[in-house]
Amino acid sequence: MVYETVIKNVRLLEQSSLFHIGIINGKIVRMTEDIIHGEIEWEAGGGIALPPFVEMHTHLDTVLTSGKDLKNLSGTLMEGIELWQERKAKLTYEDVLERAEKAIKLLIQHGILYVRAAVDISDPELTALKAIISLRAKLQHIIDIQIIAFPQEGIISSPKNKDRLVEAVHLGADAVSAVPHLEHTRENGIKSIQECFTIAEHYGSFVHIFSDEVDDEHSRFLEVIADLAISKGMGERVTVSHANAMAYYSDSYAAKVISLVKKADITVVSCPLINCTMQGRFDSYPKGRGITRIKELNEANVNVCIAHDDIQTPFYPFGNGNILQAVHMGAHLAHMSGETERVEMVNMITKNGAKAFGIKDHYGIEVGNRANIIILPVDNVVDMLSKQPACRYVIRDGQIIVETKPSEPTWHKDSLISLT
Ligand SMILES: [Zn+2]
Known part of the structure; x- marks a missing residue:
């Protein structure tokens, strides 16, 4: 034959x-x-x-913008945010499309055929979102792109973002997001999570929340997300990125949160490259490693993924789309260098990613x-x-x-x- x-x-x-x-x-x-x-x-x-590898967290609107006139001199998140506010005002449909397409080529060369990309929906015209949606259609025969409607400036502190999240879902976004640790108060952070779940439940979307991306033991939104996922029975469709604060929790509180996350059956995505670059900036020595408790979450059979996150943006100047760089860094920072742990790190960009992405029967x-x-x-x-x-x-x-x-x-x- x-x-x-x-x-x-x-x-x-x-x-x-x-x-x-x-x-x-x-x-x-x-x-x-x-x-x-x-x-x-x-x-x-x-x-x-x-x-194929699954990239569970990247940004196709900010991608490939660092350098030239966009130089983050301090390398900090704060300067990155300031620079991005200026650059964001100049975004055009063609500009986003051109950079995103270049980035997708980089991802494909490195074996990624499933990518979940956050797109900021703070712009009233939703220019970047519309560009990425059209790119998704254009490339659907070679790569699966899922889009997270991402309210960079929050939902409660920037109330128009609530309507834009819904509009984004109508336009074709696959997932809705929140950034609870950036809301003005703890209470508003919880409300933003609730709004996000309500929209996702109504429209059948994925929930993908960027949570606890701070070196602060008091940032405790992961427990709220896990609790809502349990009560609504939505765990399989819920993902949390970053959860860096977990590194600062006491061991006993971390154990409680990890068991709750496991019970909720939600996915935790760690982004070791940008996490270790951006976190620990307020520490003296010894400086924190910046990542969530990858090793302990994995040992508790939580679905953990590794993602590259930003590629050459005001927030992170490096990267060429190679997710193995993130896995390599994660293996170092999480002490996942053991014989079987190395294989489990690769699972975090393959079968664990497939579960979170919702790939059912052909992976x-x-x-x-x-x-x-x-x-x-x-x-x-x-x-x-x-x-x-x-x-x-x-x-x-x-x-x-x-x-x-x-x-x-x-x-x-x-x-x-x-x-x-
Ligand atoms: Zn990100």
């Missing part, structure tokens, strides 16, 4: 044996160590095959599933996290979207001699 496409010599994570994948009509129909042939054949050279390298496959030119997880390469192949429904040849140094005899 000849298959439409065969990917030769791949391996699964932490497995030594090589096998070949036969694809027909965009589906995986065979996985075997026997030699098989296809009309099209791609050589994976022993690289690791994974389902994973298995016979019968859609042939959505990425191949990384590495032998194992340590290699993957150390080298953080772009994908050798990124495949969607059996079609290759992009391939990147691994870089190869060329050693010259004379230079070798001069080194010795």
Whole structure:
């Protein structure tokens, strides 16, 4: 039998044996160590095959704006917010579209075919939201984009954002958000969470709240979100990003919150790159690491995801869309460097992400599933996290979207001699 496409010599994570994948009509129909042939054949050279990565938290409206006239001299969140207020006023539909499309290409090259992007809805015209919605439609055949309607300036302290959240859902946003720790008072923070849940419940949207992104043990909104998710039975559709304050909670209160989060069945997304850059700024030494309790949440079987978050914005100047950089940083900061923990860190951008994203029945390298496959030119997880390469192949429904040849140094005899 000849298959439409065969990917030769791949391996699964932490497995030594090589096998070949036969694809027909965009589906995986065979996985075997026997030699098989296809009309099209791609050589994976022993690289690791994974389902596409899931990026659960990025921003496509702010992306790729740092540099040039937008320089954050102090590197702080406060200066980032000030700079963004100025830049935001100049946003145009074309400007957002152009940068977002560039960013999506970066994400795809690094194996991300599912991305959840926050878009600020403070603008009365919703210009950025409309641009990202059109981009989502344009690229729907190669990448799944979910959009979070994100009220950067709050819901209670910026009341017009409540109507805009609803308008955003009508326009096509998948998730609604709140930023309770930025509201003026604790009480308003709770109200903003309630408003967010009410809208999501009414329209069947995802809830994706940016919560407790402060180094303050008194920032305790995660318990409120978990409690609402339990009482409304919405846990599977609820995600919380950041939850940095949990690092500052007492161990006994943290244990209570973690068990509540587990009971609620909500997802916690940590963004180690920007979290460790932005948090701890008020600390003397020793400085906080800035991340939530990834290790303890994972040990309690909470669905934890890792995300890259900002890419070259006034808030975070680095990044090229490579989510493995975030996993690498997370493994360091969370002390998740153990043998099995390293694999669990990769789960946080694959199957845990798939659960939070709501991918139900076709995710994973298995016979019968859609042939959505990425191949990384590495032998194992340590290699993957150390080298953080772009994908050798990124495949969607059996079609290759992009391939990147691994870089190869060329050693010259004379230079070798001069080194010795
Ligand atoms: Zn973010």
